[in-house]
Amino acid sequence: MTPPLTVVWFRRDLRVADNPALAAACKRGGPVIALYIHDEQGFFAPGGAQKWFLHHALKSLEASLCAHNIKLVLRNGAETDVITKLARESGATAIYWNRRYVADDITTDRVIKASLKEAGVETGSFNAALIREPWEIETQSGGPYRVFTPFWKSLKILGPSRREIGAPNALPAISANQLKTDRLDDWRLLPSKPNWAKEFPEVWQPGESGASDSLTLFLSNAVNRYGEDRNRPAIRGTSRLSPHLALGTISPLQIWNFTQRAIAAQEIPEGEALKFLSEIAWREFAYHLLYHNPMMPTEPLRPAFKNFPWRDDRKAFVAWTRGETGVPIVDAGMRELWRTGWMHNRVRMIAASFLVKNLLLPWQWGERWFWDTLVDADPANNAANWQWVAGCGADAAPYFRIFNPVSQGEKFDPEGDYVRAFAPELAALPNKFIHAPWKAAALTSEGYPWPIVELDQTRKRALASYEATKLAVL
Ligand code: FAD
Numbered sequence: 001m002t003p004p005l006t007v008v009w010f011r012r013d014l015r016v017a018d019n020p021a022l023a024a025a026c027k028r029g030g031p032v033i034a035l036y037i038h039d040e041q042g043f044f045a046p047g048g049a050q051k052w053f054l055h056h057a058l059k060s061l062e063a064s065l066c067a068h069n070i071k072l073v074l075r076n077g078a079e080t081d082v083i084t085k086l087a088r089e090s091g092a093t094a095i096y097w098n099r100r101y102v103a104d105d106i107t108t109d110r111v112i113k114a115s116l117k118e119a120g121v122e123t124g125s126f127n128a129a130l131i132r133e134p135w136e137i138e139t140q141s142g143g144p145y146r147v148f149t150p151f152w153k154s155l156k157i158l159g160p161s162r163r164e165i166g167a168p169n170a171l172p173a174i175s176a177n178q179l180k181t182d183r184l185d186d187w188r189l190l191p192s193k194p195n196w197a198k199e200f201p202e203v204w205q206p207g208e209s210g211a212s213d214s215l216t217l218f219l220s221n222a223v224n225r226y227g228e229d230r231n232r233p234a235i236r237g238t239s240r241l242s243p244h245l246a247l248g249t250i251s252p253l254q255i256w257n258f259t260q261r262a263i264a265a266q267e268i269p270e271g272e273a274l275k276f277l278s279e280i281a282w283r284e285f286a287y288h289l290l291y292h293n294p295m296m297p298t299e300p301l302r303p304a305f306k307n308f309p310w311r312d313d314r315k316a317f318v319a320w321t322r323g324e325t326g327v328p329i330v331d332a333g334m335r336e337l338w339r340t341g342w343m344h345n346r347v348r349m350i351a352a353s354f355l356v357k358n359l360l361l362p363w364q365w366g367e368r369w370f371w372d373t374l375v376d377a378d379p380a381n382n383a384a385n386w387q388w389v390a391g392c393g394a395d396a397a398p399y400f401r402i403f404n405p406v407s408q409g410e411k412f413d414p415e416g417d418y419v420r421a422f423a424p425e426l427a428a429l430p431n432k433f434i435h436a437p438w439k440a441a442a443l444t445s446e447g448y449p450w451p452i453v454e455l456d457q458t459r460k461r462a463l464a465s466y467e468a469t470k471l472a473v474l
Helices: 020-027 048-067 079-090 103-118 148-158 208-220 222-229 242-247 252-264 270-292 303-307 314-322 328-340 345-358 363-373 379-390 405-412 417-422 455-468
Strands: 006-010 032-038 071-076 094-098 122-126
Touching: 006 020, 006 079, 020 032, 020 094, 020 122, 032 048, 032 079, 048 071, 048 208, 048 242, 048 363, 071 079, 079 103, 103 122, 148 270, 208 222, 208 242, 208 252, 222 270, 252 270, 270 379, 314 328, 314 345, 328 345, 328 363, 328 405, 328 417, 345 363, 345 379, 345 405, 345 455, 363 379
Parallel strands: 006 032, 006 094, 032 071, 094 122
Antiparallel strands: none
16 A cells, blocks of 8 residues: 655745654655745735745755655645645645744635545644744733733743654655656746845855854854844844744744753853843744734734824835935945845834834835845734834834934944945945934035935924824823
């Protein structure tokens, strides 16, 4: 009798280690086929920068799976159609996957599950993306959390809901099956004309070994000063694990356990390491919010914001996207994003605050731009953070907190190294003027734009708009 074939449907979990769906499939004892579906449609189809990372992560996954005698089948199209067709073609008796939390994805998975069941195909879904499922953490009164600190307290007490699992043993080789696969290159995930990602390989090493190297590097050095250095964009003070977490080339549980082991062995300072784990918990919190508020990516969590008087100024938006606002720290951040597909967290907050408060443009515009340009674009993290900055989220920044990009720059980039790295037109300016070149008398910043808005005046305008809509009482 032929042993039963299992298909593992990979999504944002592009790894072989600590992959519960893959482990369960291998445990069934028969041959395993891996499937990845590329669907260009949909609000959360990978954006331009993430496609670059995805291409390389899939290449790396293919090689790892091949070493386990598992073939990776690539298919393009609508998920429901592809799965139904592949189930038929392969004769699989089971299809397994790891869970996802965007409302539309949950619906798709339910529909697919029901139709496979009807066709007599077993399904299995697992948690691979979170330390705890969003429904496993509740307030004392039984509902979801809306504030981070008690959520984090609760997560620390509960800890992970499952044990980490290693990569499965290699399966017995199966004769090359006849299942057709697309060619990855035909998906054109990499930019070509122009190749705007030419600097990405200097910054990123997509795939499981790249993720594990980043974690090891971070825990061997930067974690020691994480609390302080994480706010300094000019230095490598953070882990840069976000694109890996976004596409699942590492799991949060692997990060959690590795860090906890290093704490227990007294290899790293506990306080700094816990601060790092609390950021991993912010990611968990974002997923908790997304699961319990399915409209979070497009609609404000605070309903009063639905009528907020956002402006409709495309010209200002384009200047922001290009890093041509005339405000150095904002422009440096937007150009870092363009060149590397990533932006430092402190600068993301400043650039986002400038968009929604000084320019008074809708946070949804910023969310979409980040979605297309970040290698770490993540449905939960991106939306939760944009709502946080705009003041319309769950545990949001108070409406009256409007980052002053000049003082933020002076505080977190005091020597101007970050600005000089990404806005070379300003390189010759003395430190005194690097964050406010308009104050310099001599024309040492030739080619750099004059600010597109006046900071004080637009700050007042934002405050007035927030107050006028009576959001102050929310
Ligand atoms: P580290 O400081 O090393 O943190 C480790 C991990 O913790 C990160 O990889 C990330 O998964 C998580 N984390 C850190 N900060 C946050 C946070 N504020 N919220 C949620 N999780 C966090 N992060 C994304 O992963 N994808 C996004 O699309 C995204 N969009 C953002 C949009 C805005 C407007 C802002 C202000 C922040 C956004 N962030 C997003 C959060 C944060 O900026 C990045 O996670 C962080 O900069 C990634 O760098 P790192 O891996 O070196 O972080």
